Amino acid sequence: MVVYNKIHEDSLRNIDGISSPSGFGKTTSIVFSLRNQIGHLASALQIFQENNINVVHIESRKSRMKDAQYDIYVDVETDNIRLEELINRLKKEVANITFNDITVPLSPPPNVEDPCDMSNVPWFPRNIEDLDFSAHRVLMYGTELDADHPGFKDDIYRARRNYFSRIAMQYKHGEPIPHIEYSGEEIKTWGRVFRELNSLYPSHACREYLRNIPLLVEHCGYREDNVPQLEDVSNFLKARTGFQLRPVAGYLSSRDFLAGLAFRLFHCTQYIRHGSDPFYTPEPDCCHELMGHMPLLADASFAQFSQEIGLASLGASDEEVSKLATCYFFTVEFGLCKQDGELRAYGAGLLSSIGELKHALTDNAKKIRFEPMRTSQQECLITTFQDVYFYTDSFEDAKERMRQFASTIKRPFAVRYNPYTNSVDVLDNTQCIATVVSELKGDLCIVSDALRRLQMLEKQLNECSPANQLDSPAASGYV
Incomplete structure (x- = not known):
């Protein structure tokens, strides 16, 4: 989104x-x-x-x-x-x-x-249930369509959007995401987008995307004649990377959307773009969410990258949230990465847009190495191709650069996600920090023990190797 x-x-x-x-x-x-x-x-x-x-x-x-x-x-x-x-x-x-x-x-x-x-400090959610407060604060579209929206004059489409909006507004965390019976027209629109994008992925998408899209086909019903259900995709992601989905009616503010990522929760639309122009949408729809975002959220490194941007936004000033959102836009939405000496797309905005995916990898598109301080000043364009695209060497490289950038955010505390309680720990005193250190000691003991066992196993394997046996006195005939 x-x-x-x-x-x-x-x-x-x-x-x-x-x-x-x-x-x-x-x-x-x-x-x-x-x-x-x-x-x-x-x-x-x-x-x-x-x-x-x-x-x-x-x-x-x-x-x-x-x-x-x-x-x-x-x-x-x-x-x-x-x-x-x-x-x-x-x-x-x-x-x-x-x-x-x-x-x-x-x-x-x-x-x-x-x-x-x-x-x-601006209010921010402390528990994943708190996202129920903000998920319905839709800023654009939802049930209200602008006059230039492809579906503005289509009463049937507008009624359908009202239906999806009601589902999103009534949803509470922990409930199953309602199953949608998509119409023949909606499935047809999805199918055209699905078919065209899949023809481009082998030559344009990053390897992490190509590795995960077959899994979504196998486990979540990704097909040309079937629109996947958010509940199925959410369960799949939860098992892979801990991410989960919740329905949303339209655009959220940057602060509300990024706050969801801090809890490994992705706000996801269920409606489909208007069928009169299947290759254009002025807003995120489920073609964008399902084809663009989901395959990368199934990658552990990318999932962590997304969550860290969300955590950095909690309690940050409006100006800092805007900068984080811009960095998110030019990475998670429109980012490129180098693989095998070539640039490949990992941004969901690119991977769900046939025209811009083709454009971004041509020599006509301006490309700059991702530097958060520089990137955060770039203008985000919604209805046209971007003026510039930013690339990194890997997700790990992007994560490290964002960590350094996040460390410059001024707030009187740090935050840490607690996966056991689906909550955010606010580290604003020495007692909180001591608790974290104690937990880390336990994790380090596990890692240290694992390394010791691997070293012992490696030593045993070396002692049993044919080369060592030939070099032994018994193997040489000397006792």
């Missing part, structure tokens, strides 16, 4: 939300933090009631902010005018407010001189 770098507007009147199922304005997500005061939640919710704003969903969790006890997540149905009034009143009552990924400055402002003050 191509992440969308959202532009923050100065005015609250420019808030965009998701069309409400009830038709009552827009559905907008708000997260606010409560100060340590008795009855504070009741006072905050009273403001919603007084402004005639309908709360359709509410959840709470422990807050890590200074002087705050709980983070409250709410979905509300309202128009922008009443939402502006609500935000202005809430600012006087709560410790922090974030809506649609925009942090509202409060009065008095937080102490920016305190490097450990978590109130300066």
Whole structure:
């Protein structure tokens, strides 16, 4: 999925939300933090009631902010005018407010001189279940299509998109991804894309892609006459690299999308591009996701590379998230790598676009070695070919360069993914770090023991080799 770098507007009147199922304005997500005061939640919710704003969903969790006890997540149905009034009143009552990924400055402002003050840190998910909060904050398309979208005037296509959007909005982590009965037209569109792309892969795709695409054919039903089901692909990836999928209705903000990668979770669309132009789509669809992303997410090194970009984004500033998203765009989406002296594509945007895949490997396309600091300044183009493509020698090379770049991100803590609990450990004190060191000691003991056993086995094999037996006194006739 191509992440969308959202532009923050100065005015609250420019808030965009998701069309409400009830038709009552827009559905907008708000997260606010409560100060340590008795009855504070009741006072905050009273403001919603007084402004005639309908709360359709509410959840709470422990807050890590200074002087705050709980983070409250709410979905509300309202128009922008009443939402502006609500935000202005809430600012006087709560410790922090974030809506649609925009942090509202409060009065008095937080102490920016305190490097450990978590109130300066944007909200980010700590558990994989927290992604339920952000997965439906779709910024573009979803059920709303622009006038230049190929399906804008197609009522049947728009109704179909509404169907896929409802599935994504209702999905909760841990549930099976609903099975989709694709129409004959959708299967036909998928088949044309599948057939054309497969004719290019042997000469254009990287070896990791070529190694994994047959496995998806075998285990997940990748065929010209069949659109694979996300649940099947998710189970396959989970067993291979620990990645899993969840349905999404359209574009997410860069912050929300990258946060999913930190948990080895990929937000994936289920709808298919409009059949009138099967080789073009202004947005990510399941042809892009399934053909472009999935084969590489089945590669262990690439999966780790993707997750590390996600982890680097947690708690980072808007500017730093934008830079990370741009690096993601020019690697995971449009990256090239050198293999056997030739450039091959590993970016999903290339591997799902027939025209751009051909173009990127010609002499007409400008190519530069991937350097995150330089790459993060490059403009991302959505509806045309890129002005420049970036290449690396290997995924390991890309990972090392991104690790160095991530180390420059300014935040008062580090993060570490805990695969046992599907959560992120925030390392902001010596006790947390000591716990990690203790766990690493156990891993190092296992590695050390394995090396010792291999050395013993190698020694035994050498002693039993024919060459050593011929050199022995008994073999030479001397006793």
